[in-house]
Amino acid sequence: MNYSAMIQNRRSVHAFREKEVPSEAIGQLRSYYEKTCPRLVPEIATELIVLDKDAQPALESSAGYNQFLIGAPHYLLLMSAPHSYAAINAGYMMEDLVLKLTELDIDTCWMTFTDSDKIKKALSLATPLEVAAIVAFGYGEKTAKKLRLNILSMSQIDVRAEQQYYAPKKGVHDLVHMGSWSNKSGLDEMMDFYDDMLWQSFYAASLSPSYLNRQPYGFLVQDHSIYLVQQEDAYTDNLDAALDLGIVMLHFSAVASKWAGQVRWELSPAAPDGLPEGLRSAAVYHM
Numbered sequence: 001m002n003y004s005a006m007i008q009n010r011r012s013v014h015a016f017r018e019k020e021v022p023s024e025a026i027g028q029l030r031s032y033y034e035k036t037c038p039r040l041v042p043e044i045a046t047e048l049i050v051l052d053k054d055a056q057p058a059l060e061s062s063a064g065y066n067q068f069l070i071g072a073p074h075y076l077l078l079m080s081a082p083h084s085y086a087a088i089n090a091g092y093m094m095e096d097l098v099l100k101l102t103e104l105d106i107d108t109c110w111m112t113f114t115d116s117d118k119i120k121k122a123l124s125l126a127t128p129l130e131v132a133a134i135v136a137f138g139y140g141e142k143t144a145k146k147l148r149l150n151i152l153s154m155s156q157i158d159v160r161a162e163q164q165y166y167a168p169k170k171g172v173h174d175l176v177h178m179g180s181w182s183n184k185s186g187l188d189e190m191m192d193f194y195d196d197m198l199w200q201s202f203y204a205a206s207l208s209p210s211y212l213n214r215q216p217y218g219f220l221v222q223d224h225s226i227y228l229v230q231q232e233d234a235y236t237d238n239l240d241a242a243l244d245l246g247i248v249m250l251h252f253s254a255v256a257s258k259w260a261g262q263v264r265w266e267l268s269p270a271a272p273d274g275l276p277e278g279l280r281s282a283a284v285y286h287m
């Protein structure tokens with residue numbers, strides 16, 4: 001997959017047409033999940049469930065911002081064995097599937113959710129695995145295609161915004177810190193040293209979808225180590241925060257692995273020197 005291109009093409013779609021995705025494309029997605037989709041923590045058992053719009057009533061009160069479910073012809077549920085890294089692994093894997101769907105010209109939207117047991121019961125799912133991630137997919141409304149979610153404030157999210165709205169993302173300079181938190185000197189020189197490949201990887205990370213577009217994280221570079229640092233965020237709960245981290249790791253790794261080979265993350269490493277309070281070191285990658 002051309003990850004850089006798919007990462008740049010992807011945007012969340014908040015209104016779907018009724019048109020169904022052909023079963024061949026769903027078959028391709030399933031076989032991609034089985035054979036190719038990378039796992040962050042391979043020992044965690046997962047299962048992919050594809051639902052159609054009949055599942056909507058079962059998801060209605062459990063998924064979406066303020067329980068406002070986006071009506072879509074299909075939903076993907078990634079189920080996971082319980083594990084302290086279940087959500088971060090699910091974020092990583094599900095975002096890879098989102099990019100695969102993007103490659104198949106299919107639109108997607110991540111959905112937050114509250115209660116795995118309630119969803120399983122409503123859908124009569126017998127699996128012992130738990131719901132770890134949900135994504136709606138199909139074909140976006142033509143008129144809504146250019147729309148991004150209009151996040152007016154945390155309590156006022158206008159999913160029916162009429163005018164085009166571009167949800168601004170953190171830029172690479174906001175996202176990456178050099179040596180110590182908030183220090184930017186030496187950043188451009190480091191990017192130059194790696195001949196833009198590192199910049200492309202951070203750029204891919206900066207385009208990550210996140211819960212309420214909060215992007216509650218940053219990267220801290222110390223010598224040849226890149227720490228992914230989680231920032232406390234009053235609006236993002238633990239589950240969404242872990243999904244966000246998995247997603248941003250996938251974006252970075254997918255692009256970095258083109259020049260660095262497989263990117264291996266160590267999870268929950270010892271905090272790097274001088275990390276301010278309120279920040280947690282979630283992962284480290286040694287270049």
Ligand SMILES: Cc1cc2nc3c(=O)[nH]c(=O)nc-3n(C[C@H](O)[C@H](O)[C@H](O)COP(=O)(O)O)c2cc1C
Nearest residue numbers: 011012064065110111112149209210211212213243
């Ligand atoms: C974990 C997670 C949960 C999300 N939940 C919802 C949701 O319930 N409803 C919704 O409309 N968008 C949801 N989103 C989509 C974000 O609002 C979207 O990614 C963000 O606004 C950035 O826009 P973009 O994806 O087009 O880059 C979610 C995204 C993530 C990563």
